[in-house]
Amino acid sequence: MFCYQCEQTAGGTGCTNLGVCGKDPETAALQDLLVYATQGIAMFARRARELGVKDREADVFVLEALFSTVTNVDFDPERLQTYLNRAYEIKERLKHLYLEACREQGKTPESLSGPAQWVPAESLGELIRQGEEVTLKRDIERFGETVAGAKHLVLYGLKGMAAYADHAQILGVEDDDVYAFFHRTLDFLTRENFTLEELLTTALKVGEYNLRVMELLDRAHTTTYGHPVPTPVRVTPVKGKAIVVSGHDLKDLEELLKQTEGTGINVYTHGEMLPAHGYPGLKKYPHLVGNYGSAWQNQQKEFDVFPGAILMTTNCLQKPRESYKHRIFTSGLVAWPGVVHIRNRDFSPVIEAALREEGFPEDEPERTILVGFARNAVLSVADRVLDLVRQGKIRHFFLIGGCDGAKPGRNYYTQFAQAVPQDAIILTLACGKYRFNKLEFGTIEGIPRLLDVGQCNDAYSAIQIALGLAQALNTDVNSLPLSLILSWYEQKAVAILLTLLHLGIKNMRLGPSMPAFVKEPVYKVLKEQFNLVPITTPEEDLKAILG
Structure with a gap:
């Protein structure tokens, strides 16, 4: 191979x-x-x-x-x-x-x-x-x-x-x-x-x-499902039977929520499903109670101790451990040998498995994080944001996002987010957010300093936010006080990177390593035309960006 x-x-x-x-x-x-x-x-x-x-x-x-x-x-x-x-x-x-x-x-x-x-x-x-x-x-x-x-x-x-x-x-x-x-x-x-x-x-x-x-x-x-709205999401368990849904497919989640109504089963999101809580058409289900765990690479450890059934939609599946192989299910295009595959969105086997498991024995103390800051939500307060920029209370915007992964070096993104100065806003999206989305960043004049834009595909929202701010400030995206700090793992991230390059966005930083298939002559072209550069250290990169 x-x-x-x-x-x-x-x-x-x-x-x-x-x-x-x-x-x-x-x-x-x-x-x-x-x-x-x-x-x-x-x-x-x-x-x-x-x-x-x-x-x-x-x-x-x-x-x-x-x-x-x-x-x-x-x-x-x-x-x-x-x-x-x-x-x-x-x-x-x-x-x-x-x-x-x-x-x-x-x-x-x-x-x-x-x-x-x-x-x-x-x-x-x-x-x-x-x-x-x-x-x-x-x-x-x-x-x-x-x-x-x-x-x-x-x-x-x-x-x-x-x-x-x-x-x-x-x-x-x-x-x-x-x-x-x-x-x-x-x-x-x-x-x-x-x-x-x-x-x-x-x-x-x-x-x-x-x-x-x-x-x-x-x-x-x-x-x-409606435009996402800012929404607090519980990240600690609730007493009761449970199903956790991972992947990206909102249609699968919606159908599962319909089929679990009245069963007493609580549904949790995992990984890239977290932004689902911001959509009015999904958050209306009261048994969508919160988010469990973190990014995809931690699923074996997290699913091992989850006391319910697990549904994997789209990608991000890892080899299931034997300890939970009997209660994990796949749907859509995802498949693993020996794992039951759901067809035609009939989630009866998932529901039956959840009812057989113990569920969470009690409520844990409630803790929440905020999601739902897609383009409509952010641009609706653009005037306030721009006023704060003009007053010097917001100095810079950082988009820190992309795929997470298990490879060493990804703690760079945690350290970078923590080092961002207090007069800067952090936009984030995709599962890379889990490197820092449970940390406390505070607010600037009531505007949260950490704005979760959504899933990886919501890079579209982030692009529209950048274009909206550029238009309001009568400039172009490359002239905004905006820096993109990107992490990649798989091919959807490649597609997004190509979109950003197509748009002519320059000075992006990419990590934790450059793609193995981008050889030096190709990278040289990307460096010369777009100043696409690899990440170094948070301190060095922040100094280069902010001076």
Whole structure:
């Protein structure tokens, strides 16, 4: 196997024996093969679209297939085998549609090779061997580390964007031009040769489209559940039976809340589900009682002692310990061998498991943190904030956010937040917030110094806040007293970074380490054009920012 798509990749270069995430070589091969199969679909879908033929099932499947290969999503070889067989069926149907359209319009069909000609092996073992023939290591051998890394930067951006687009389409919000872009770009990645310049141009184009996709997801969330409002969230347990929900999927949480009404079960969020408490359409359920635990990398320890059932939605799944494997469930695209998978959002097995467990024996002393400071909430008090800026009471804004992880060095973000001067505001989002979101930061003239914007996809909200402040101050984002201190882990963070670069945002600091697939010549371009720099120490970085 060879995988270097996440920040924790072995040795900072690539996992070759076993994924740090828990992915074994067999699963890695199947995921690589699924990407390859998805490219075959795209080759026909792109050309069929040019002749006026579309296939929504294929469009959505491409999102699901790419999302399934994101870090910490699908670890189940048999499930991946099912996806691969379905990919072949969809590819062959699109091939037929393309050939029919060519015949009807009097055009000569192109002779396509590579992924377009792929046929799945009959057995799982043979599929794994097929996957070993299309590993990303082959790109490195063929194109060299630099060009292959730039190609993979595009691919990983697409994977992250697919996750957001899938969440949006689940809630009924989609854009046909986005589907067309996926097909065009996946088809582009099947080419025989590339220049570094065209790959970097395409990467920024991924960032442009990801901005659109994050806007779609923002619209999906806010039209379905309302705009988030500042809300205190309990972070200590309440007596009673319990279910904890982790991941990102608000639709799964909503359906679980409906199905647990009147059961006496309390529902807790975990990890990236914390921002759900700010949405009026979700916080209205009184048995959504609080948030349990912290970020995804602590789940084995936290779930081990949680006295109820566990539901994992979307990504961020780790190998379950045997001590709780009987009471953890997956839904959507997430899967682990031997873990019960929920279908059609029928959460009866989760509810039954929660009722069998002991639950929390008593209330712990109440403690809360604040969430819900998305774009509407922040921009509604923009005049007050701007007055404080003009009065010199707010000197600077820091966006400290992104993915959390287990790799040493992430305490940088805790130390940085603690060192931020008292006349500065901290915006945060994604699970990186858990490094400091239970600390006390106080207020500036009634404005909390720590504003939780939401999930990782709510980078869209943070961008709108920055654009709103820039417009009010008659300047551009790069001229604002604003610094971005970013942490990354997986491919959604890659997509967001590409969006920020597309917007021309400069002087960002990224850590805890730079992506293994961004080689020195590529990094040199990003440094020269955007002054994207790695984090150093909190003291040195604050001094460089504030002088």
